[in-house]
Amino acid sequence: MRVIYAVWLRQIKRYFRSKSRIIGAIGQPLLFLLALGYGLGSVYQRAGQGDYITFLVPGIMAQTVLFSAVFFGINIIFDKQFGFLKETLVAPVSRLKIMLGGALGGATTSVLQGLIVFVISFALGFRPHDWLMVPVALLVMVVLAVALASFSSGVGAIVNDFQGFQAINQFLIFPLFFLSGSLYPLDTVPTALKIIAACNPISYAVDALRATLLGQSHYGLGVDMIALAITVVVLVVFGVYEFRRIEA
């Protein structure tokens, strides 16, 4: 536990020392929320669906966690390039702990950013339908963040340069985001899109956040939770497996 905590703490300290990272990471979801929320709000309302910003907030919270956690693996590449990784690789501790400590650190900061979006959304008139469900929404974000930060650590272990990492990220992040139902309800989309969304783990996170914060759900909270549980197990195993294979 001490090792995991120490590695976790390192990531937290690094995060809070990089002010530009915090601001940058909150700017993007805010842009989505304001531009899409107000831009499409009237269309959404005219279609008889109610308040679009309220609908959008859980989706953008998931997006914030997604972007931030998937980006976390870049730290592994930093550690490779700037040498710190070697210090951890010769230490008498298991790679599992090093990887988990780092991924938990990345997950913590990602959830924190999701929560900042949640708080900001209050200024836009958002209110959760049931405060008792907010802790469950937090749990959903934590599970999503741990899964994605572990996945990202695995990618960071495989790739050795920043450009390669960025290319993989761009290739993954946007389809995961746009095809997840974070921006539109899945109830009325064409079947093809429904099938694609059903294969996308982010859909279940978005849906679970909507279920807990808005009380509306496409798949049902139970299905969401099972899908998220499977996702976190698979991605943590992937992250650990790839991290163990790093050679100096």
Added chain:
Amino acid sequence: MNKREEPIIEALKVVKRFGDVTAVNGVTFSVAPGEIFAFLGPNGAGKSTTIKMLTTLLQPTSGTLKLAGHDVAKDQDAVRTSFGIVFQDPSVDDELTALENMQLHGAMYGIPRAELNGRIGELLHLVELWERKDYRVKTFSGGMKRRLEIARGLLHHPRILFLDEPTLGLDTQTRNLMWDYVKRLSDKEGMTIFFSTHYLEEAEQIAEHIAIIDHGRIVAHGTTAQLKKQTNTTSLEAAYLALTGKELRDEPASGKDQLRLRMRARGGGR
């Protein structure tokens, strides 16, 4: 050197291949406890690969390596606890302070909390960084970072300290200071020092035993006097050139590029 003692570092017919390239080809040598041992060789001779195998960063293809009686391949954690290392390139976290780097190392090596702060204070005083302990490492000069790495490498009281070209890029003052610390540690604590360098005068002055590796094989192993006698020369530099020849070696770029080449050779796309 006490001949009856078990060697603290022992390499027996160690081979390392990367694809069809043999980087280390049947290396055998030993280092006695408490000794200062220099490991020399031209670029690309297999020096770094050997050090990486000794420090568990790479697995040998065949042969045995033992550190403090533990097999490097089988008993990794015991081996890792037994040595400290100062890498050729910095390996401290720039965004953390000197103190935080030390604390992180202490946690990873399981140093009891009650002892940790005392030890950190002692070592940071030793390398004259105590006043800067709360500064982020990115504000440090190259020499300061190297001193911090030495302090960190000693924090868990290793029996062996590996120094991979520790004085590369340091000015004469810092180099002298550094070797003073290292010699004091070897004398006082009986710590074994294993270092590589391209500065042969350093090896001649400091090392008790020297091994020279070339083309993946140990070409000479002994005291400076023995090497000079063997080659009929008057300085270690002359002996070294007599043993390794005068032509220039092309090293396949940095360690990371080597890694990439290797991965590509394996078809791993890394």
